[in-house]
Amino acid sequence: MSRAATLSRRTLLSSLVAAGAASVLRPLTAAAPPRLILTRPIPSSGERLPLVGLGSWITFNVGDDPVARDSCTDVMRAFFHDGGRLIDSSPMYGSSQEVIGYGLRKLGKPSRLFSADKVWISSGGRGPSQIEDSRRHWAIPRFDLLQVHNVLSWEEHLPTLFSMKAAGRLRYVGITTSEGRRHAEIERIMRSHPLDFVQVTYNILDREVENRILPLARERKIAVITNRPFRQGSLIRGVERHPLPAWAPEIDCANWAQLLLKFIVSHPAVTCAIPATSRVDHVRENLGAAYGRLPDEAMRRRMVAHVEDL
Amino acid sequence: MPEWRTYTLSDLQSFSLQTYYRLFELYNAAIWPGQIVALGSGLHLPHWGSGLHPRRGRLIAAILAGCWLWIAIGFHATRYSTLSWVAVYFAWGFGIEAALLIWAGVIRGRLVFGPRVDAIEGAGRWIFFFALLVQPLIGRLLGREWRQIEIFGVAPDPTAVATLGILLLATGRVRWELIALPVLWCAISGAMLAAMGAPDAWITLVAALLAVTLAAWRTLARRRSQRRAI
Numbered sequence: 193m194s195r196a197a198t199l200s201r202r203t204l205l206s207s208l209v210a211a212g213a214a215s216v217l218r219p220l221t222a223a224a225p226p227r228l229i230l231t232r233p234i235p236s237s238g239e240r241l242p243l244v245g246l247g248s249w250i251t252f253n254v255g256d257d258p259v260a261r262d263s264c265t266d267v268m269r270a271f272f273h274d275g276g277r278l279i280d281s282s283p284m285y286g287s288s289q290e291v292i293g294y295g296l297r298k299l300g301k302p303s304r305l306f307s308a309d310k311v312w313i314s315s316g317g318r319g320p321s322q323i324e325d326s327r328r329h330w331a332i333p334r335f336d337l338l339q340v341h342n343v344l345s346w347e348e349h350l351p352t353l354f355s356m357k358a359a360g361r362l363r364y365v366g367i368t369t370s371e372g373r374r375h376a377e378i379e380r381i382m383r384s385h386p387l388d389f390v391q392v393t394y395n396i397l398d399r400e401v402e403n404r405i406l407p408l409a410r411e412r413k414i415a416v417i418t419n420r421p422f423r424q425g426s427l428i429r430g431v432e433r434h435p436l437p438a439w440a441p442e443i444d445c446a447n448w449a450q451l452l453l454k455f456i457v458s459h460p461a462v463t464c465a466i467p468a469t470s471r472v473d474h475v476r477e478n479l480g481a482a483y484g485r486l487p488d489e490a491m492r493r494r495m496v497a498h499v500e501d502l
Numbered sequence: 503m504p505e506w507r508t509y510t511l512s513d514l515q516s517f518s519l520q521t522y523y524r525l526f527e528l529y530n531a532a533i534w535p536g537q538i539v540a541l542g543s544g545l546h547l548p549h550w551g552s553g554l555h556p557r558r559g560r561l562i563a564a565i566l567a568g569c570w571l572w573i574a575i576g577f578h579a580t581r582y583s584t585l586s587w588v589a590v591y592f593a594w595g596f597g598i599e600a601a602l603l604i605w606a607g608v609i610r611g612r613l614v615f616g617p618r619v620d621a622i623e624g625a626g627r628w629i630f631f632f633a634l635l636v637q638p639l640i641g642r643l644l645g646r647e648w649r650q651i652e653i654f655g656v657a658p659d660p661t662a663v664a665t666l667g668i669l670l671l672a673t674g675r676v677r678w679e680l681i682a683l684p685v686l687w688c689a690i691s692g693a694m695l696a697a698m699g700a701p702d703a704w705i706t707l708v709a710a711l712l713a714v715t716l717a718a719w720r721t722l723a724r725r726r727s728q729r730r731a732i
Contacts, residue, residue: 249516251518253517255521260524284516286516286517286586
């Protein structure tokens with residue numbers, strides 16, 4: 193199997209040294225061996241992002257519930273602890289932005305954070321005020337990435353986002369869609385605008401983007417965030433009734449979540465998958481997909497065939 | 503395929519069932535013991551309806567309007583809106599139903615309750631008591647905590663179903679203008695609960711379907727009897 197995520201020689205060597213040292217020290221310290229999270233560069237800047245991020249659709253929309261807000265904070269704490277960076281949200285996601293802001297304040301505003309949000313309003317003129325509301329909810333000085341949610345009024349919002357980027361008030365610009373909607377329009381925008389990111393639905397059963405969007409992203413040097421990796425939970429609930437395939441350890445998968453995520457992030461055009469969860473054990477499982485070996489093309493075909501047969 | 507056809511109910515679901523149940527748990531704790539007051543006044547409604555006081559219809563309409571207005575402000579606008587921007591529109595819908603009840607029932611006195619005239623009236627009484635006493639218990643039996651159950655007068659689902667029951671209890675022409683919004687709410691709530699996988703999603707849907715069927719039956723029967731009279 194190939195380690196498909198790109199590793200520089202220096203990081204690879206330091207990883208090997210660290211792993212070797214850990215294997216020697218383990219009997220004495222009983223500590224877990226240090227591991228390097230797999231990353232991939234954002235093509236427009238070279239900045240590296242871990243292959244697995246954190247979505248917030250449904251799971252972080254818990255309103256004013258103090259217990260649930262603390263649970264979400266625990267999820268974020270585990271996410272950052274295990275090497276995660278990118279958290280994605282939207283004004284469409286109810287209280288999710290406020291809950292993320294609550295968690296970030298409690299965690300002391302982790303410097304690792306890569307903040308990704310969206311603008312989602314039909315009026316282009318009201319986009320800036322919505323973005324400012326979102327920023328205040330997150331309680332951060334600026335977003336790393338802002339995306340036009342579901343390409344809503346993109347003609348009006350993209351100029352706003354590009355001017356924010358030019359003024360240094362934003363680092364990256366993107367657009368999103370989900371569940372295969374408006375792909376032709378997404379393609380046109382990808383060809384005609386200097387986007388940094390595109391966000392689409394991609395998972396082991398929904399692979400339409402492999403045909404045109406993902407190759408185009410590579411050609412245009414656009415980073416790809418993939419949403420709905422588990423089809424809002426229905427995909428993983430479906431496969432979890434079956435035993436993990438015997439070959440799963442060959443790609444360092446200890447559970448179905450990691451297998452499904454490794455399929456996604458092993459596509460060379462994918463920069464980051466963003467599974468959402470409200471559970472600490474699940475976020476740890478998900479982050480586990482950003483460690484160890486990734487499947488090569490032959491293994492990816494085997495994974496698809498196996499899951500489609502279930 | 504048009505884009506709107508690619509959307510399903512689950513695409514409109516922006517929070518989990520556990521979060522929805524917790525919403526009621528926190529709401530119930532905040533308004534306690536308002537549930538007792540609401541339930542107590544609800545239990546008296548049919549009794550007042552069968553009484554002889556000439557203003558009983560206005561009294562019942564005023565109590566129902568108070569419940570709908572409270573839910574519009576105290577639940578949808580204040581609580582539910584923290585989870586979903588759609589709740590603002592729900593608050594307006596509940597406010598409009600309160601206004602309609604005041605206009606038709608309190609000001610114009612169009613909600614008339616008299617001696618029992620048909621089987622539909624009896625069915626209305628059953629629907630009403632179902633919403634008051636059985637509907638919260640079904641939620642408990644199907645997995646909700648006691649603190650998470652929905653109570654007539656302060657929670658939208660049992661209030662909508664109970665209102666449909668009361669409207670079927672009234673004599674005279676079916677008040678479709680008052681039935682429409684409770685039925686619409688039952689359909690919306692049932693669909694949202696179904697999208698979240700709630701085991702009790704069917705309750706409001708069945709109640710709304712039953713109420714509409716009975717109301718349509720009474721309307722047709724009334725027309726037939728009017729034709730015979732001519």
